[in-house]
Amino acid sequence: MSETGHSATGYIVHHLTNLRFDLTQMKFLHGEETGGFGVVHLDTMIFSIALGSLFLWLFMKAAKSATSGVPGPLQNFCEIMVEFVDTQVKDSFHGRNPVIAPLALTIFIWVFLWNTMDLIPVDLLPAIASVFGIPYLRTVPSTDLNSTFGLSISVLLLLYYYSFKVKGPVHFSMEILTHPFGVWLMPFNLLLRIVEDLAKPISLGLRLFGNLYAGELIFILIALLPWWLQFVLGWPWAVFHILVITLQAFIFMVLTIVYLSMAHEDH
């Protein structure tokens, strides 16, 4: 519930404000203050790094004691995940690339963990943080555009890297300039390609961001209801969200695999 003295709007805005630290001025930003590109969202960074470390810790623990004999529960779980991702990669990617499968696993688990933060009661972590004097805290990294676009732009960079590496600069330029309408419509082809390649990271990043941002907003709105009514909407929404967080992580992973497999294939 909102703190006393805050209006509903204030409560929502407060919940949607990151813990911002301006690297250029070396100070925290409060309220309406805005910074340039030098601002870093500390909460997003800390939570995503913590979740990434959790993922690495779990999986490295399983990997270190990995045995070809009877696997323990942790190894079993990790193997299920690895096999699931491996199957997805093998289904849509037919080249040989040692990066793509681990990359897909990282995306799937990491994004899934980001999204899972949405199931933690919206006020719990910010309330704990405020006890320690932290004024703002957003716990779901995937509701931060910087996170989702950080991922999708990385995927785009990899897409270009592998396009160059696999096809070579000449072949790749030819592909950009002559597809899909042949050599006589070169500028149009180029324009189409630019739009196509811009659409990839934007759709990837915005889809994840939009779904989770909307989800979080609904949770915040539900938190504005009287306490005895919250579970009526909160519980179904949380259950539904279990599907959403898994699905969004899965979609992000599959599209990444598809995009990267496109980089390896000749048109």
Next chain:
Amino acid sequence: MNFNATLIGQMITFGLLVLFTMKYVWPPIIQAMQDRQKRIADGLASAERGMREQELAKAKAAQMLKEAKQQAAEIIAQAQKRANEAIEQSKLEARAEGDRQLVVAKAEIEQEVNRAREQLRSQVISLAVAGASKVLKREVDEAANAALLDDLVAQL
């Protein structure tokens, strides 16, 4: 909701995560899974092989049993044959022996007969001589009549 340095930070974090996953997470787990798959496949294959071998051994045992039975039957048949042969042999021998003894006995009988005949003949001669001497009541030159008497005896 602005783009800012967080974007770069997230990209770097992502890169590091992927790097770590690639180096330390993915290979051991995939390796363990492939090893297990191989072990299971090997186990199944060796089970299959064991079953086939057992089948072979069974067939071999049956074959050996059959051969042993056949051999036993052969041995029995041979023994019977040999026993029959021995019986036949001894029968033949017995018959031959019998024949031989018969021949010997016949020869002895012949001899006896001959001897008795000779005896009889000599007795007849002396009887005849005595008779004749009595009839003639005179001395007869025995030597002169001997040839005559022998002739008489031979006709007996």
